[in-house]
Amino acid sequence: MKENVLTVSVAPFWHCGAGIARNSYLTMAVLLPAAVVGVMHYRIGALAVLGLCIGSCMLAEALMQKIMGRPITLGDGSAALTGMLLALLLPAGVPWWLVVVGSFSAIIVGKQLYGGIGSHPLNATLVGWVMIRISWGVLMDVDAALANLPNLSGLSSLAALKGGYVDAVELKDVWMGNVIGPIGSASLLVLLGGLVLLVLRVVKWEVSVGFLVGVLLGSVLFGSRILPEGIDASVNPILMLFTGNVMLGAFFLATDPTSSPSQPIAMWIYGFAAGLLAMLIRVYGHYYDGGVVFGILLVSLASPLLDKIRPKARGRE
Amino acid sequence: MKRLTYKTLISEIQELTGAGRLVLPLLQVGSVPLEACVEVGDAVERGQCIGKAQTPEVASLHSPLAGQVRGLFPSVSLEGTSVQTVEIEGDPTGEVQTLDPIEQDAAELPAETLQDRLREAGVSPLGGNGKNAAYACLRPADESPETLLVLCADDEPLLQTQRHILQNGPEKVIEGATLFQKAVGAKRLVFAVTPNQPNMVSGETVLVEKKYPSGHPEILMARVTGRYGLDEGRPRKDIHVINAETAMAVCRAVREGLPVMDKAVTVGQEGAVPVVMRVPLGTVFSQVLEKTGLSAEDADRLFTGGPLRGVAHFDPEGPVTKGTDGLFLQKGRQVFCYEDVACIGCGQCVKVCPMKIPVNMMTRNCEFARIEEALSYDLGSCIECGLCAYVCTARRPLLQYIQFAKKEYEKAERERQSA
Numbered sequence: 033m034k035e036n037v038l039t040v041s042v043a044p045f046w047h048c049g050a051g052i053a054r055n056s057y058l059t060m061a062v063l064l065p066a067a068v069v070g071v072m073h074y075r076i077g078a079l080a081v082l083g084l085c086i087g088s089c090m091l092a093e094a095l096m097q098k099i100m101g102r103p104i105t106l107g108d109g110s111a112a113l114t115g116m117l118l119a120l121l122l123p124a125g126v127p128w129w130l131v132v133v134g135s136f137s138a139i140i141v142g143k144q145l146y147g148g149i150g151s152h153p154l155n156a157t158l159v160g161w162v163m164i165r166i167s168w169g170v171l172m173d174v175d176a177a178l179a180n181l182p183n184l185s186g187l188s189s190l191a192a193l194k195g196g197y198v199d200a201v202e203l204k205d206v207w208m209g210n211v212i213g214p215i216g217s218a219s220l221l222v223l224l225g226g227l228v229l230l231v232l233r234v235v236k237w238e239v240s241v242g243f244l245v246g247v248l249l250g251s252v253l254f255g256s257r258i259l260p261e262g263i264d265a266s267v268n269p270i271l272m273l274f275t276g277n278v279m280l281g282a283f284f285l286a287t288d289p290t291s292s293p294s295q296p297i298a299m300w301i302y303g304f305a306a307g308l309l310a311m312l313i314r315v316y317g318h319y320y321d322g323g324v325v326f327g328i329l330l331v332s333l334a335s336p337l338l339d340k341i342r343p344k345a346r347g348r349e
Numbered sequence: 350m351k352r353l354t355y356k357t358l359i360s361e362i363q364e365l366t367g368a369g370r371l372v373l374p375l376l377q378v379g380s381v382p383l384e385a386c387v388e389v390g391d392a393v394e395r396g397q398c399i400g401k402a403q404t405p406e407v408a409s410l411h412s413p414l415a416g417q418v419r420g421l422f423p424s425v426s427l428e429g430t431s432v433q434t435v436e437i438e439g440d441p442t443g444e445v446q447t448l449d450p451i452e453q454d455a456a457e458l459p460a461e462t463l464q465d466r467l468r469e470a471g472v473s474p475l476g477g478n479g480k481n482a483a484y485a486c487l488r489p490a491d492e493s494p495e496t497l498l499v500l501c502a503d504d505e506p507l508l509q510t511q512r513h514i515l516q517n518g519p520e521k522v523i524e525g526a527t528l529f530q531k532a533v534g535a536k537r538l539v540f541a542v543t544p545n546q547p548n549m550v551s552g553e554t555v556l557v558e559k560k561y562p563s564g565h566p567e568i569l570m571a572r573v574t575g576r577y578g579l580d581e582g583r584p585r586k587d588i589h590v591i592n593a594e595t596a597m598a599v600c601r602a603v604r605e606g607l608p609v610m611d612k613a614v615t616v617g618q619e620g621a622v623p624v625v626m627r628v629p630l631g632t633v634f635s636q637v638l639e640k641t642g643l644s645a646e647d648a649d650r651l652f653t654g655g656p657l658r659g660v661a662h663f664d665p666e667g668p669v670t671k672g673t674d675g676l677f678l679q680k681g682r683q684v685f686c687y688e689d690v691a692c693i694g695c696g697q698c699v700k701v702c703p704m705k706i707p708v709n710m711m712t713r714n715c716e717f718a719r720i721e722e723a724l725s726y727d728l729g730s731c732i733e734c735g736l737c738a739y740v741c742t743a744r745r746p747l748l749q750y751i752q753f754a755k756k757e758y759e760k761a762e763r764e765r766q767s768a
Contacts, residue, residue: 036645036647036649037647037648038647038650038651038661038662039648039649039650039679039681040661040662041661041686041746042746042748042749043656043659044738045656045679045684046657046685046739048739050741055695105690148691236696289695289742291694294694294707294709295696299696343705345705345707345730346571346577346704347576347578347704348727
């Protein structure tokens with residue numbers, strides 16, 4: 033009689049079906065509407081940035097893994113997702129080399145040097161963005177970058193607010209990305225995508241909700257101070273929620289699994305602190321366009337510490 | 350995410366007879382092997398003792414058929430150790446050699462008489478792949494527990510064995526539980542039942558909810574006693590756990606003098622409706638599967654126990670033992686594979702852990718046998734329910750890491766004590 037060759041493994045023999053690749057592609061899928069709106073606005077300029085970002089992130093990942101003699105894991109989609117998120121944070125008209133430098137910084141400095149997926153203390157996307165924002169601030173300025181593209185006028189919503197043009201910024205325009213801004217400016221679409229992830233339990237919802245609460249509280253407390261002195265007007269806190277990457281931050285950046293904490297209370301604190309910090313930087317900081325980015329990065333540094341706040345395990349005296 | 354729940358009962362219990370060849374490893378439950386008391390070529394009666402216990406905590410093993418001993422050879426146990434195995438061929442339908450039934454009332458019976466009878470009749474804790482420490486073995490009379498907990502619910506999804514046993518003979522389960530309570534000297538008797546069977550037992554009950562792991566013995570023990578007793582070493586002193594099937598076996602051993610010769614097993618294939626069968630001990634898996642119209646092919650996965658804490662088998666000709674609660678087949682395309690990747694910190698395991706363990710940090714340390722660190726992240730609290738590995742986004746074999754670390758810890762402790 034022929035002996036059968038059976039599969040042997042450790043228990044459990046069931047799995048809920050989640051996976052790194054599934055999460056990456058799902059996240060990219062829900063970001064697609066926002067990306068499409070960005071491309072409709074800025075045409076080939078946005079498409080070029082998106083393609084270049086995703087491509088160079090994947091290239092950087094493959095190169096680094098090759099150099100380090102590790103298995104190449106482009107298939108899990110995490111590098112591509114990093115590229116897509118970075119592109120959505122960038123304005124459409126930035127020079128191609130800046131995109132490449134940003135992507136390589138994100139993957140190499142932000143991720144692979146620490147040991148790749150699961151090991152990086154900071155969100156790789158944000159590391160890439162901050163690297164080029166600080167180094168080539170002029171080129172990264174949304175208004176300046178978009179000045180190269182034809183048929184556009186005006187100021188990005190945050191720059192307009194900072195300049196005191198409160199009336200120039202309308203909520204319905206900000207929602208659909210009908211303003212000057214980075215590629216991923218259609219914040220309502222980003223919000224909807226984020227809610228899908230929340231419902232599917234792909235992201236840590238405590239972080240997202242905490243972040244939005246932090247932003248809301250921050251904008252109520254000192255939102256109006258974003259206006260220059262002497263201008264007596266008020267800024268709608270809802271407007272602050274939908275401008276300048278807050279939605280991307282809440283659902284896609286702050287929730288980066290590796291750089292955020294995992295304990296329930298820690299996640300709330302982390303999200304809330306990042307949101308509050310984002311508003312502080314936006315209102316008082318020099319990098320007002322990077323409030324969300326810097327807020328999340330700074331709080332990420334504390335996330336191992338925050339994770340110490342945990343309940344006592346059952347059965348432990 | 351698919352919630353893990355216990356499904357309601359579906360089928361009637363079926364009898365599987367007619368297996369003319371049985372394979373009986375002399376390690377059915379626990380870790381202490383039995384001593385063979387037959388030799389190759391010997392004729393055996395149905396119900397004759399073929400493996401004698403060497404320690405008082407273990408029960409002996411009996412032949413489920415009348416025939417001849419064909420072989421006595423070493424085979425591989427679930428733990429991977431070598432264990433002596435008896436092969437018997439003969440007639441499975443003959444008359445059973447019983448012990449003398451004991452008629453006296455439980456209250457009048459001395460505990461020693463009962464204990465001797467249970468050992469003699471091979472009543473071991475049944476189920477749990479024979480390794481579940483929560484189902485403690487017999488214990489000396491001076492170590493009487495406060496409470497005896499009888500699990501009439503199944504501890505894992507897919508399994509229906511215990512609920513069937515209760516359904517098919519509640520009086521015998523209750524009678525057996527009372528006798529066992531007397532044997533171990535417990536003051537309090539509690540039955541763990543599912544919401545659709547509370548009226549089947551009388552006395553104190555605890556309800557097992559639908560969601561896994563509420564039927565896990567450790568969880569139920571904590572619900573009954575009000576505390577988890579994990580840090581004190583096992584088995585627990587204050588509570589003793591048996592399942593409905595063991596109680597039934599107690600009843601049959603005492604009142605009818607019947608030794609344990611068969612085991613109720615839930616048999617099924619993933620995605621199909623399982624059935625519960627009464628199978629003679631030592632029947633090989635392939636025969637059990639055949640009876641339900643299943644067969645194991647290349648690349649399939651065959652496991653005993655439940656889908657979360659069971660054991661996969663490499664040999665479709667392996668035998669049913671006193672530890673076999675369930676026997677399930679996954680076809681090759683249904684088999685899920687673990688991956689060797691780093692933890693990405695998604696936090697799903699932390700959310701799902703019933704013991705509130707920081708599983709992400711604990712398993713990172715477990716993986717590399719960093720025992721001190723793993724213990725500081727509450728390795729000692731883990732009840733090995735398997736939910737963390739079930740939800741792991743990175744598909745890491747978390748339960749294996751945990752079991753590995755526990756083994757390493759035990760090894761280090763042994764070395765420390767012998768040094």
